[in-house]
Every structure is written in structure tokens, then in C-alpha cells.
Amino acid sequence: MVNLSIRADVAVVGAGPAGSSLASFLRLQGASVVVLEREHFPRFHVGESLLTMCVPALRRMGVSLEGADFANMKPGALFMLEPTRERLRIDFSRGLEGTFPYAFQVERAHFDAALAHHAEALGADVHYGAQVRSWVEDADGVCLSGEWGSVRAQLAVDATGQDAFFGRRQRTVEQLERFGRAASFTTFAPVRSATARECVGNGDILILLVPDGWMWLIPLSRERVSVGLVERTPRPGVSAEQAVSHAIEQSEFLVDFFANSNRVQPFRRIANYSYYNRTPSTARSATVGDASVFLDPIFSSGVTVAVTTAEMLATTLVASLHSGSPLEMKEYRAACLKAYTTFDRLIERFYRPEWVQNVFFSAGKDDRMLREFTAILAGDVWRDDNEVQRLLLASAARTGPEIT
Numbered sequence: 334m335v336n337l338s339i340r341a342d343v344a345v346v347g348a349g350p351a352g353s354s355l356a357s358f359l360r361l362q363g364a365s366v367v368v369l370e371r372e373h374f375p376r377f378h379v380g381e382s383l384l385t386m387c388v389p390a391l392r393r394m395g396v397s398l399e400g401a402d403f404a405n406m407k408p409g410a411l412f413m414l415e416p417t418r419e420r421l422r423i424d425f426s427r428g429l430e431g432t433f434p435y436a437f438q439v440e441r442a443h444f445d446a447a448l449a450h451h452a453e454a455l456g457a458d459v460h461y462g463a464q465v466r467s468w469v470e471d472a473d474g475v476c477l478s479g480e481w482g483s484v485r486a487q488l489a490v491d492a493t494g495q496d497a498f499f500g501r502r503q504r505t506v507e508q509l510e511r512f513g514r515a516a517s518f519t520t521f522a523p524v525r526s527a528t529a530r531e532c533v534g535n536g537d538i539l540i541l542l543v544p545d546g547w548m549w550l551i552p553l554s555r556e557r558v559s560v561g562l563v564e565r566t567p568r569p570g571v572s573a574e575q576a577v578s579h580a581i582e583q584s585e586f587l588v589d590f591f592a593n594s595n596r597v598q599p600f601r602r603i604a605n606y607s608y609y610n611r612t613p614s615t616a617r618s619a620t621v622g623d624a625s626v627f628l629d630p631i632f633s634s635g636v637t638v639a640v641t642t643a644e645m646l647a648t649t650l651v652a653s654l655h656s657g658s659p660l661e662m663k664e665y666r667a668a669c670l671k672a673y674t675t676f677d678r679l680i681e682r683f684y685r686p687e688w689v690q691n692v693f694f695s696a697g698k699d700d701r702m703l704r705e706f707t708a709i710l711a712g713d714v715w716r717d718d719n720e721v722q723r724l725l726l727a728s729a730a731r732t733g734p735e736i737t
């Protein structure tokens with residue numbers, strides 16, 4: 334692909350869940366959209382567990398996951414302390430009124446491709462293998478270019494995920510040090526043990542709290558389980574394979590869980606990933622999804638926040654296109670901050686085992702409190718009747734910079 338010369342109302346960089354959802358919502362409001370994606374799809378991506386509030390947002394976009402062969406129904410989340418096996422199950426059907434009752438675990442390669450194809454079906458002009466290398470903004474719009482050619486648009490959006498293309502070029506990405514520092518992960522199949530059946534056989538995600546971090550066990554299908562270890566202080570020189578294998582060997586529970594199953598994906602590692610972009614928008618450019626903020630993934634909030642805020646951003650962009658004036662981001666930014674700060678505060682607390690034991694696990698005894706935690710863990714974070722969320726938002730970060 335060489336020498337393309339395209340014009341559009343909005344240019345979106347990146348066709349992950351944030352970029353493709355934004356493109357779909359923009360098309361539904363009549364804007365012309367070009368999407369530039371570096372990779373060819375399907376491509377591997379970590380981040381397989383959705384929160385329930387993603388489901389209605391996807392439906393508003395025209396996407397339904399019911400019956401999709403890459404999606405496994407997720408009715409709840411099981412939190413467990415290792416080694417005591419003390420546990421609390423969050424049942425999404427018991428959130429606050431209006432909290433959507435179930436979610437899905439998805440194979441991201443196929444989920445992301447489905448969202449990109451949906452945007453194309455709605456009329457978005459999606460280009461694969463088109464890495465954006467230059468981003469120039471002037472008073473009338475933005476010009477993006479790469480080896481494939483160039484795009485001129487009135488507005489541009491950075492949806493490049495952790496590449497955070499726009500923020501890293503501006504040097505406005507600030508690292509958040511207070512969470513897990515490295516994730517090591519892979520996938521096992523066939524996982525058929527009685528322990529696995531009992532914990533994740535119904536589709537629940539299992540979050541296991543281990544010394545110095547936590548682990549995820551995500552049933553991608555009946556017998557295929559994604560497993561990851563997130564460490565706060567990863568030991569130097571220890572590979573992803575050594576870290577995950579060691580964590581499994583050290584835990585009687587995990588040895589039972591994975592009995593007679595095999596690894597079916599390579600070991601992978603992503604390190605130093607929590608950050609926020611201090612300048613997430615300008616007069617003609619905005620950011621969405623991980624390009625804006627990335628937080629420790631313990632609550633699986635990334636895709637859901639990306640999709641739901643993409644819907645809000647589409648409305649903001651269309652208002653600017655109609656008025657011809659620079660972007661007015663105050664409302665969108667406030668909505669993003671409400672979500673990100675809620676999860677930030679909760680993540681911080683999950684690295685304090687005494688808080689998990691004394692507050693979170695005790696919530697099981699108080700119906701209203703449990704419903705409020707459930708609503709947050711479902712991604713139902715834009716409401717005003719949640720006292721647990723109100724208290725989280727009223728608290729300050731314990732260490733390191735605030736997301737602003």
C-alpha cells in the first residue's frame with residue numbers, strides 16, 4: 334500500500350477495541366472516518382476478560398457476542414487468597430439496579446477483528462499495515478502520514494494502545510509506579526481438572542491473590558484457560574516462563590488446577606505498563622483507551638472503559654465537527670477521570686492484603702456493600718448512588734502522581 338491520499342472528518346490511529354468502537358460510533362452519527370492500523374488482523378492481544386457494562390455498549394454499536402465462537406459467557410468473578418483459599422465470588426447479576434448481569438471472556442485476536450470489520454461494515458475506511466509515523470496539527474486540522482501515504486482530517490484520535498503514539502511524542506506520558514510492574518502469561522489446554530471445573534467451569538474469571546501480586550485464570554472456552562502472573566517486584570533475570578512455572582509449582586491449588594494440561598501459547602511478558610497521559614487532548618486531537626491511561630489489569634477494566642469512553646468521545650467529536658470549533662473536552666475528560674480514578678483507588682487497595690481480607694471479603698456479609706462493589710467490578714461506574722465508589726473517589730492516591 335503506497336501513496337494513499339485520503340480526506341476524512343476524523344482520522345483514528347489504531348484499530349483495537351478503542352479505535353474500532355470509536356469508528357463505529359462516529360459512523361452511526363454520520364461522520365466520515367478513516368482508521369489506520371499498523372498490523373494485519375487477526376493478531377494476538379492480551380486482555381481477554383470483559384466487564385458486563387461492555388455488553389450493552391457493544392450492542393448500541395450493533396455488535397452482539399451471544400453465540401460468537403470466540404466468546405465465553407462470564408457470569409461472575411471469583412477472588413481467592415493463596416494459600417488459605419479464602420474466597421469471595423462476585424455475581425454480576427447481583428449488582429445495583431441497571432448493572433448489566435453478565436459479560437464475556439474473548440479471544441482478543443478474533444474479538445478485535447470482529448470490531449474492526451463491524452466498523453468497516455458501517456462505512457469506516459479501515460487500512461491495515463498502515464503505521465502512522467508523523468502527526469502534524471495546524472489550525473484547520475491534522476495530517477497523519479507513513480510509508481502508505483497520508484490522511485488529512487479535521488480531527489484525529491490516538492487509539493494506539495500502550496504505544497500511546499501521541500503522548501510519547503509529546504513526552505507527556507507519566508509512569509504510575511504504585512501497581513504491578515510486570516505481567517507474564519500464557520494459555521493452557523485442555524484444562525479438565527475437578528479444581529478448574531469447580532472454580533471456572535461456569536465461565537467466571539478467577540483472580541488469585543499471591544505474595545507480591547496476583548494471578549488471572551480466564552476460561553476462554555470450556556477447556557482453554559489463559560493464565561497470567563502480575564508481580565509488583567519482578568526478580569531480575571527471571572523469564573516469563575520461569576516466573577509463571579514457579580508460581581504454579583509453588584501452589585498446590587494451581588498444580589491441581591492445571592493437572593494433565595499443556596501450554597498452547599508462547600510465554601509472553603509486558604513490563605512497566607501503568608501510566609497516564611498528562612495532555613490527552615489538544616484543539617484537534619484526542620486520545621482514547623490505553624493511549625490515554627493504562628492501569629494494572631487486576632479488574633479487567635481496560636477494554637470496557639475503552640469501548641464505553643469511545644462512545645462518549647464520538648459525541649464530543651461530532652459536536653466539534655458540527656460547530657467547526659476546537660474540541661471541547663471538559664465533560665469527556667471528567668467522565669474518563671471518574672472511571673480511571675475509581676479503578677486506580679481500588680487497585681491500590683488490592684495490593685494491601687489486610688484491606689482485601691478486612692474490607693473486601695467482609696463485604697460478602699453486607700448486601701448493599703456487596704452490590705456496590707459488584708457494580709464497580711462490572712464497570713458500572715458512571716452513576717451517583719454508589720457509596721463505595723464515592724468513598725474511593727474521595728480518597729487520595731497513597732503514593733505517586735494522581736491521574737489528571
Ligand SMILES: Cc1cc2nc3c(=O)[nH]c(=O)nc-3n(C[C@H](O)[C@H](O)[C@H](O)COP(=O)(O)OP(=O)(O)OC[C@H]3O[C@@H](n4cnc5c(N)ncnc54)[C@H](O)[C@@H]3O)c2cc1C
Nearest residue numbers: 347349350351371380382465493494516622623630635636
Ligand atoms: C497483562 C495485561 C492483561 C490485561 N487483561 C485485561 C483483561 O482481562 N480485560 C480487559 O478489559 N483489559 C485487559 N488488559 C488491558 C487491555 O488489553 C487494553 O485495555 C485494551 O487492549 C485497550 O484497547 P485499545 O484499543 O486502547 O488498545 P489496543 O488494543 O492495544 O489497540 C491499539 C492498536 O493500535 C495499533 N497501533 C499502535 N501504534 C500504531 C501506529 N503508530 N499506527 C497505526 N496503528 C498503531 C496496534 O497495532 C493495536 O492494534 C490487559 C492488559 C495487560 C497488559
